[in-house]
Amino acid sequence: MATILEKARKDPSSMKGRILAAARQLFGQYGFHGTTTRMIAQEVEIDISTLHYHWGEKGDLYEAVVLDICEDLGQKLVEVEKIIHGLPRQDRLSISIEMMTDYLFENPESSNLILFRYFGKSKEGDGLDFQIPEFTADIALSMGLAKDRKSVPPHVMMEVLALMNSIHNFVSGECLFRPMVNRNREDYIQLVKSTLKFVHIPAFSQGHDYTRE
Amino acid sequence: MATILEKARKDPSSMKGRILAAARQLFGQYGFHGTTTRMIAQEVEIDISTLHYHWGEKGDLYEAVVLDICEDLGQKLVEVEKIIHGLPRQDRLSISIEMMTDYLFENPESSNLILFRYFGKSKEGDGLDFQIPEFTADIALSMGLAKDRKSVPPHVMMEVLALMNSIHNFVSGECLFRPMVNRNREDYIQLVKSTLKFVHIPAFSQGHDYTRE
């Protein structure tokens, strides 16, 4: 299956690639149960059986979509890490927030799918937990809040999670939150960025000596 | 429909009440599309048509569940408001976070349903937006961050949203996040509370003079 995914990612204009892209959009928008194979097929303008020919059963296609999202997200994190490397922590945080926010607003289905995967217990066992723990630890390292990936303090993990999830929330909830603040899309994105910085930079900067239990 | 809901809420041991409770759990766990009427009926140990007799079609029952959740949430907010009224802002925030976190960890289906409603675009038009804007404005007022409900500054709305959503995330994502920090449930809840306070109290306390563009 991994090879199929690689092929589809490498050649987005191929049938496999087009199906993957459509599935990514639709699964991201309606979730696993809310998306039918017929919806995906119709989007690509092919027959259902053609879809099945390329990707097997629905669950496999969904897993491929999740892997696809995670692959992109991981690449983006690496890209960010390269840019912020060596800068002061405050700048690292600020730039990371800006870049990741921009990226996710361009690919909102990613945030949606991640949130779906968090909160939507599927009836069957979940299977892969898709690298979120690894990503979280990596971000903590990038911010200089841990010595190595295996020794990230729990409260640091939690703070990184809070930041990541907050971005996802504002991206996925745009259609609900944006009317609340009455902004156009561009201004809303700016508002999200400044809010995230406003909330999370002080927390990360204050050296973790705040009263904890 | 509102009267049916009131009756069901008033008498949880009645058939309407039992169905509503089961539906609330299941919709909260699997979402709208992931929950079947047969699953609900089986949970209550009744026939599907009995369920249909009491609540009409599936969508109506789901709307009732959402209203039910919001009703409870609204009551809880009022309860919190009574307790924190008049205290210093720092204490108001701290107590609010503790009480709402405790409440939502006792009723995780609430957080789940709210997040589902945020992010899961249903194929039909959504209908009611279930009071989240009102709740958000009320919380801003409780924290003394606005003069009246109609004049809450956008960045305050965003900060309140960030806090509320963060609670929901940690509650709904427990099964994923708790293993990451390797805690039992009780300790995890404490960790969530201290993280939320650590992140959000400084933000709310620093008088909103942080550099915003």
Next chain:
DNA sequence: AGACGATCCCATCATTTGATGGAACAACGC
């Protein structure tokens, strides 16, 4: 007792949905 309404279940229907078999079609090598 008898009537009536409320409640509940069995049997069933129509639609949707995931999945498959088989035929048609094209490209390619021989």
Next chain:
DNA sequence: GCGTTGTTCCATCAAATGATGGGATCGTCT
């Protein structure tokens, strides 16, 4: 030309799902 392989669509199936009709059961009122 001819077989092989890969790709696509049409027709169809079986299961799941939401929904309904009709009848059984129970309590209550007269």
